[in-house]
Amino acid sequence: MKKLTIGTIKQRKNDKAIVMITAYDALFARLFQESADILLVGDSLNMSFGGNLDTLSTTMDQMIYHANAVCKGAPDTFVICDMPFGTYNDQSSALANAIRVYRETPADAVKIEGGADKALLVKHLVNNGIAVCGHIGLLPQSVRAEGGYKVKGKSEEEALSLIADAQAIENAGAFILVIEGVKADVASRVAASVRIPVIGIGAGNGVDGQVLVFSDMLGLYEPFVPKFVKQYMNGAAAVKHAVAEYKSEVQSKVFPDEHYTY
Template sequence: MNKKMTINSIQKCKGVRPLVMITAYDALFAKLFESSADMILVGDSLNMSFAGRKDTLSATMEQMIYHTKSVCNGAKNSFVICDMPFGTYTNKEDALKNSMRIFQETDADCVKIEGGQDRATTIKYLVDNGIAVCGHIGLLPQSVRSEGGYKVKGKTEEEKIELIKDAKAVEAAGAFCMVIEGVKAQVAKEVALSVSIPVIGIGAGVDVDGQVLVFSDMLGLFEEFTPKFVKKYLDGASLVREAVENYSTEVKNKKFPKVEHTY
């Protein structure tokens, strides 16, 4: 079993080797991912992947706590990050109250908060009160409705400057690492070079400090749409569908259960 990552060991990977992050929402898959991933993110993407919702905004604190507990139970040796759901950190007091709930009710190692310069004060307040924070800049899924869709960032010089300011503000506030999402690759590279903490990319090119993917995307289980940045490492949906069809056929033809499956 791999040694569990810590905030210090994660930060020491900067400039040494890329970090591997993957989402998980239950004990079963978390245990499967534990040996390969440096960090497991319990993402608010769970309602998109498994509840048929169009965005991440419907995730609640109760859901995030339940799923984080499950992931921690399945992957006891993993560094686990819990997404702070939409509406739970609109001010620093609510952010602290809700992140304390996560720390008290689960074994999560840190929380993740979307936002850059606008969230720096909140991040610092959490860190000053013993909450480890992973930042999230660039495309912010929780802002999809206010921005009118998922829009790639870093297309202009002005956007690049703001992203670098965001990254530096998140670092100065005390976050130990950050996710950068949906950003032009060259800009994401410059952002990663502008700070001393790891910058984990999703749809941000290869020249950052690591990568994160939603597991149902990379395993080919989610079929509604496939973002450009996703590589499918398995045709999971077809394999599952085929297995269930084989089961159905054997049941209907009384080929299952056989003697070896019978008491």
């Protein structure tokens, strides 16, 4: 599959749905590259890989390490790297950290959370040669400030605010936008209000594509399964079964037999 560009991604608006999935290492990136249009190196790795309760303690060094691994595993796939919490509080720090991503990894773009309040930051990055993916709606990096993960778009006021956020991020120069945890009808209105593709996660089917955390989608992450996640396999059970079978064969001396011995 030919690698997408900023231009071809924009052309997918209201056309062929964009398939985005998270990836954190070369192993899974290599497995996903045949199906994914875009790989997102999400700060969600802090939870699924790091065992933390939220994404907030993720560092730039971690994101750069994982972005490099993903790019090595899927060199022909468009890769977006999350900017972690606290790395884009102002224009100066945002640009310095985004430049780190570009200098130290082959990632194609960065993603930052926030709506109209982050428009000036997005514009500053874009004006300095950084491709930006926006992220509005439920913002995981704001989970402590908001007292939990709360669905957005439950009122007309929230709907209009989300539309304003999307338009502000588009006008600032973002080439694509993630919308998370938003009522489906409102997410559809948001997608219709902008000319850039809108990728949903827990935001219904009236958008331009979907993204899921791969460990959720494959049933590997057991502590919590969000309502919007469809598990396409029971990965945790499959892994546990395989490891238990390995344990049994090792203890019974069945493995290794002559087929697996020099």
